[in-house]
Structures are given as C-alpha cells and as structure tokens.
Amino acid sequence: MPVPPPPTRPVPPPPTPRAFPEAARDAVRDTTLRANLRHATHTIRDKRARAVAELEDWQRLREAGKRIKDHTLRHLDRYLEQLEAAATAAGATVHWAADADEANRIVTGLVKATGEREVVKVKSMATQEIGLNEALAAEGIHAYETDLAELIVQLGDDRPSHILVPAIHRNRAEIRAIFRERMGRWGRPAPDDLTDEPADLAEAARLHLREKFLRAKVAISGANFMVAETGTLVVLESEGNGRMCLTLPETLISVVGIEKTVPTWRDLEVFLQTLPRSSTAERMNPYTSMWTGTSDDDGPRTFHLVLLDNGRTDALADDIGRQALRCIRCSACLNVCPVYERAGGHAYGSVYPGPIGAILTPQLRGTTSEIDASLPYASSLCGACYDVCPVAIDIPEVLVHLRERVADQGGRGHRAEKAVMRAASWVMDHPAALAAGERAAARTRALHPGRPPGAGAWTESRDLPPLPAQPFRDWWKKNRT
Amino acid sequence: MRVALFVTCVNDAVYPATGIATVKLLERLGVEVHFPPGQTCCGQPMFNTGYRHETEPLVRRMARVFAGYDHIVTPSGSCAAMIRDNYPRIARKAAAEGGDPELTEAAQALAPRTYELTEFLVDVLGVIDVGAFFPHTVTYHPSCHGARLLGLGDRPRRLLAAVKGLELRELPGAEECCGFGGTFALKNPDVSAAMGTDKVRNALATGAEVLCGADNSCLMHIGGILHRQDAPTRALHLAEILLSTEAEPHV
Ligand code: SF4
Numbered sequence: 001m002p003v004p005p006p007p008t009r010p011v012p013p014p015p016t017p018r019a020f021p022e023a024a025r026d027a028v029r030d031t032t033l034r035a036n037l038r039h040a041t042h043t044i045r046d047k048r049a050r051a052v053a054e055l056e057d058w059q060r061l062r063e064a065g066k067r068i069k070d071h072t073l074r075h076l077d078r079y080l081e082q083l084e085a086a087a088t089a090a091g092a093t094v095h096w097a098a099d100a101d102e103a104n105r106i107v108t109g110l111v112k113a114t115g116e117r118e119v120v121k122v123k124s125m126a127t128q129e130i131g132l133n134e135a136l137a138a139e140g141i142h143a144y145e146t147d148l149a150e151l152i153v154q155l156g157d158d159r160p161s162h163i164l165v166p167a168i169h170r171n172r173a174e175i176r177a178i179f180r181e182r183m184g185r186w187g188r189p190a191p192d193d194l195t196d197e198p199a200d201l202a203e204a205a206r207l208h209l210r211e212k213f214l215r216a217k218v219a220i221s222g223a224n225f226m227v228a229e230t231g232t233l234v235v236l237e238s239e240g241n242g243r244m245c246l247t248l249p250e251t252l253i254s255v256v257g258i259e260k261t262v263p264t265w266r267d268l269e270v271f272l273q274t275l276p277r278s279s280t281a282e283r284m285n286p287y288t289s290m291w292t293g294t295s296d297d298d299g300p301r302t303f304h305l306v307l308l309d310n311g312r313t314d315a316l317a318d319d320i321g322r323q324a325l326r327c328i329r330c331s332a333c334l335n336v337c338p339v340y341e342r343a344g345g346h347a348y349g350s351v352y353p354g355p356i357g358a359i360l361t362p363q364l365r366g367t368t369s370e371i372d373a374s375l376p377y378a379s380s381l382c383g384a385c386y387d388v389c390p391v392a393i394d395i396p397e398v399l400v401h402l403r404e405r406v407a408d409q410g411g412r413g414h415r416a417e418k419a420v421m422r423a424a425s426w427v428m429d430h431p432a433a434l435a436a437g438e439r440a441a442a443r444t445r446a447l448h449p450g451r452p453p454g455a456g457a458w459t460e461s462r463d464l465p466p467l468p469a470q471p472f473r474d475w476w477k478k479n480r481t
Numbered sequence: 482m483r484v485a486l487f488v489t490c491v492n493d494a495v496y497p498a499t500g501i502a503t504v505k506l507l508e509r510l511g512v513e514v515h516f517p518p519g520q521t522c523c524g525q526p527m528f529n530t531g532y533r534h535e536t537e538p539l540v541r542r543m544a545r546v547f548a549g550y551d552h553i554v555t556p557s558g559s560c561a562a563m564i565r566d567n568y569p570r571i572a573r574k575a576a577a578e579g580g581d582p583e584l585t586e587a588a589q590a591l592a593p594r595t596y597e598l599t600e601f602l603v604d605v606l607g608v609i610d611v612g613a614f615f616p617h618t619v620t621y622h623p624s625c626h627g628a629r630l631l632g633l634g635d636r637p638r639r640l641l642a643a644v645k646g647l648e649l650r651e652l653p654g655a656e657e658c659c660g661f662g663g664t665f666a667l668k669n670p671d672v673s674a675a676m677g678t679d680k681v682r683n684a685l686a687t688g689a690e691v692l693c694g695a696d697n698s699c700l701m702h703i704g705g706i707l708h709r710q711d712a713p714t715r716a717l718h719l720a721e722i723l724l725s726t727e728a729e730p731h732v
Pocket of ligand 1: 331
C-alpha cells in the first residue's frame, strides 16, 4: 500500500460558531440527529445508572474524588513541580505551554525535528482544544486519529460532538458511507462489501489503522491522569488503539492539561472506579496504560510531556468556577442533559460540549464572544448533571455564577435585560406597586389574548394561561381579613 | 404554631386558585394560616439570570416580611429551593465582596423555616391522607427543583396515592426536565419547546386526564403546550387536587 501524500492544504477551520440558541435551533429541527442522540444518550444513561447502583459506597467515592481534586488544585503549583522533577528523572522532557499557540509551536517543532511527515494520535481533547491537527497540517504534517470515533469524525471532515463518543451524532448507515467514500484517500480502503454491522465497521477500521500504527514513528497522546509522585501518565480506553499508539512509535509526545494531576498512585484507586462506571458504564475499562519516562528496552525512545495551561490558571483563580477543573471527562453529564440531547454537541462551539462545556469553555476562552457569552445560559438548571457527576461539580451553581459575569459585562441584549431586571426588582420591593399592576392586568384581562404580541418565542408553541379575575392577594383581603 | 403562606409572584398574579387551595387545605387540617401582605417575589428569575445584586433587596424583604413565623409554607418547589439553596449563596457572595451582615442574617433566618407544601404536610403535620376525593386519572411530574434540590422524593406521590377515587399513573421519563427553566424558556425557545413537547407526549401516553405538579411555573409551560395541542389532558397544581372533596369537588 503506497504512502498517501501529506495534504498540501491545511484543514479548513471550523465554521465561526454562532450563539448557542441559533445553533441549537437547527439541531432541534434535524430529526435524524435528534433520534441518533436520543437513542445513544438514553442507552448509556440507563447503563450508567445500573453500573453506579452496584456500588454501595458510590457517594463516598464521589466525595473522595472531589476532595482529592480540590486538594490537588489548591496546591497545584507544588504538585506540578513534583511531577516535572519525577518525569524528568525518569527520562522525559517536560515543556510548559501557557496557551494554544505556544503548545502548538512546541509540538510542531518536536515533530519537525524528527523529520517525520505523519503522526498517529490517540484521542486527546487537549490537542483538539488547541487545534493541533490544523497547526500540524499547516506545516505539512498529517495527524491520523486512531480512536474509532475520532477516525469517523476525521474521515467525515466533521467535528466531534461528544467527549467520549465524538461521532455520537452519526448512525451506522452514515458511518458505513463515510468509510466507503473516504478511507481509501488516507490508506487502506474499506472493503467493497462493507455492511453497517458494528463488527464489520470495527474490522474495517482495525485493518485501516493497523497500517498506520506499524508505520508511524511519532505518536501524540493525551492523558487522563498524571501522578505527581512518580511522573507517571495514565490513559484509560476501551479499544486498545491507545496502547498501540503509546508503545509502538519511537517518539511519544503527550499534551496534557495541568489540572489532570493527582498527587499519588493511591489516588488513582478512586478514579479507576468512578471514571469507567460514569463514562462507559463498565466496572473496569478494558485498557489502562501507564508510562513513566522512557525505558531502554521497551516503548518509545523519546518522550516529551507538554503541560498545557491555556486559561486553566484563570479558572483556578475563581473560587466558584474552579470546581470545573475537577472534571475527569467522563461525559456522564452530557448523557443525562436534556439540553444536550436536543441541541447536539456542535451547538456548543467547542470541543467540550454539554453541561461541562457550558461552564468550562467560557472559563478557558473568556465570555467576550457571542457563543461564549451564550453558553452559561444553555441550561434549564435542572440539575441532572450535578446528580451524576462523579466528582460532584455543582454545574448549575457555576452556570449561574458565569451568568452573573456575562450580565455584568453588558453586551448584546444584556443592557436592556438589566434595565428590566432592575425595574422588576423595584416593583417587587414595592408591594403596593405590584398589587396595582396585578389589579390593572386583572381588570383588562379580556384584552389579553392567549397569544399576545410581544411574548415572542413563548407563544410559538405554547399558549399563555388566561389571567384570573383577581389576584390572590385581593382574594385574601376579601375573604380572610 | 404560626404559619405563613408564601404564595409566590406567579401564583399571586396568574394562579390564585393554587394559593386559595393551599390556604383552605391547611385550614382544613387545623392550621391557622397567615398571609403577610408585604411579600412579593423570592427573586429567583433575577438570580438565575445572573442579576444577583438586583436580588439582594428581595432577600432582605423576604426576611423582614416573614420574621416572627415558625414556618413559611409555599406551593412552589423552585421558590422553596431558591430560599434554601440560593439565599445562603447570595449572602456568601455578598460577604466575600466586603460583607453585608444583614444578608447573612436574612438567609439564615429564612432557610431552615421554609417548606414546600408537600414537605410541610408530610414532615411537619405528619399527614399522608388529607381527606381528599378526586375521581380522576392523574399523572405526576416531579419538577427538577423540587425533586433534585429539595429532595421531595415520594412525598407528593404518597399524598396523591392516598386521595380517594384518584388513579395515579406513572409518567414515563418523569425525572426529565420539562424545559421551562425560568428565562431559559425565553432565551432558548427552541430547545425549551422541544423538551416540553417530549414531556407532553409522555403525559399523553399515560392517558391521564390530569397532569399534576407542585410548581406552577413548570405547569404553565406544560399546560401551555397541552392547551395549544387541544390535548385531552390538563395541567393542575397538586394543592388543588388535595383540596377537592366529595362535598366540595374541584371542577
Ligand atoms: S463534569 Fe462531571 S459528569 Fe461531566 S464530564 Fe466532567 S466529571 Fe463527568
């Protein structure tokens, strides 16, 4: 099989994200997407609930995970230094990246120094967050995603829409079509008689990817955890592709957010129980790979660890918002979120969709763009996400906290809204004014139709209730005083 | 036992029947109910939209108005949750910004004495059978704030199950949000309507005549969709069902 030429044209940047309500509108009307999402999220949420119910001490594990993360975040400077020292002693080279540009510069430089034109990747959200594939492509280096779902997304020129199941918005028929049309462009084509049976699809992907693994000299990975005491990195995965990535190539570059640190091996005990159950509803994930520096007779000869900040220290400085950094990316909150289920992952305009994305993205990127300012409002505050979160992130609390930030900065719609809220607050602090308003409304109630003009979006699909003849306070006055 | 009714702004202006039912029901159970007229709104719409400072005067007002009562009872799960969960948060944030001891006091004074109606009936009065008669099929929608923040659990269902003549039907996907969410319904109208439509589909699948809940905000949203669809099911607050008796049936 000939080596495909590296792409000469950079991958097109994702479309400029629109504010959440507009992006969500299209998703709500896409019936295939809604059916795919509904089926997938309901299946996994039921399985998760069963897997979690098996553990009597779930709430204590949850509390333990929360405490370990909180403690680590409070002393993150200390643990990061410990991690750097231990990793370096084990043969790793540690790099610090303040933002996406710096991280991309470091990684592209490292790959170019090897002389290679292609790399294999194991699913890493951090590299998606910084747009590494695009940065590599701009330098003529092609990055092959090796996680099955990532492969589907990449072949389809698509964007991931879920933390754990990036192609959750696709069904089997769509995946078959993508494999048939696109695989041949990048390597071994899909067989002519490919069906949409999961086993057939997986086999086609396996054969396609195997070639990549055996040829690649450079791999790029993320990590679920970094253990400060030994400088060890940990990846949990289901397919084994990650392990191929981590062990076969000569050079391994891991890009990891600084918040993934835990102090000791013992701390892993908690997360190795809570993460698989919360994410894939498995008692234990099939592959847990751990690597510490380099070793002479096995695995990569060179190992680089890029520690990524990219907004994390800003989030750390916010005493309510910082709890988002406890996230272990299990995606349980996405699978129970009624808003995610209808709006789809792409509406969030970020690699972190769903409830965690709605609080993490505006903290990492700020709230000045239209999409980032709309994310804290992309929730009905129902609290289902908080209930399932294995590290007890109070997502509704952070959402409201971030709404305050957005409202304070003014901007589209918020100046007028503030005036309305001020006025409402004044009326509510003056009961006589409130009562007069209610009475006026009651007297003119025949004039209020069920679909009054100005109620706008509300009345597109809902009727408003008729106003009563008298408000409660007047009934009370007449009947009880 | 001095018991004050916090009727909430939505019930006062739009659903007085719920407030009236709450008063009559509690009186039937031997409670002397007071209605402090200085009450208005708990501030939930403002706070949840990001206007914490605009909420502060209302926290102080609530504390002033309800001072001196042993219990504050409200037929709204989300307003009870606002007082119990968010008033302490508002006070903490104000304290972090330089401090307002009056707010901390206000929050502390209110939170432990505030009860949602079904909590008050079951936990304080200790009744399950309130002597109601309601010969209809009913399905119950547990609103998110009542179910998740207050932890109402099976209290509403137990109260309903004890109503004579009432046939309770399980709502599929009951614990899923109906999509109201206060200003969420206005800021994200399409997602909100999609959620509400799914809730209504589930309610209609039960074939129940009445969908009941303990929060009129959610019922306004669900009922608005039912009404628009000319559906055979109507939305009704639980207090109005519990008030209904053979002698004085609820219409
Ligand atoms: S916020 Fe919690 S539930 Fe959501 S992905 Fe992170 S750890 Fe999982």
